Amino acid sequence: MKKLLIFITLFVIFILYSAIVYTSGTQGVAANEKATEGKLIFQKYNCTACHQLYGLGGYLGTDLTSLISQHGKGELYAKAILKTGTPRMPDFHLKDEEIDALIEFLKYVDTTTITYKNKI
């Protein structure tokens, strides 16, 4: 009888826990819609053809993983490059909203890494 009671209690806890994880467990990840939009723009313009994230991608451009927190670079710098392009990087004629979304995505990526951060 005691075993049955323990089983039922654990089973109920398992069901409740699963329900919570299943319905709201990933809300934190989906919360930043702007970053998600930026990720799609990053894919649409195939930025990885020339840039790496986490070391993966093309090698014509730099690794953008921790660009936002890099000394001497950061948000404004990235915005300026995205607005005008450079002699080596094409100007994609991005709209301001697209640039903002891309920056939001790069900021998010930056929060997931400590690469280089403590070295500069």
Ligand code: HEC
């Ligand atoms: C054709 C290759 C190419 C593509 C595609 C490309 N870039 Fe670049 N990007 C470069 C190169 C090369 C540089 C270095 C610029 C220089 O030194 O003139 C650069 C520089 C940058 C920088 C400054 C990085 C730094 O460390 O100084 C950012 C930010 C950037 N690109 C973002 C993007 C984003 C976002 C996309 C997609 C919308 C993109 N790039 C697509 C080639 C590319």
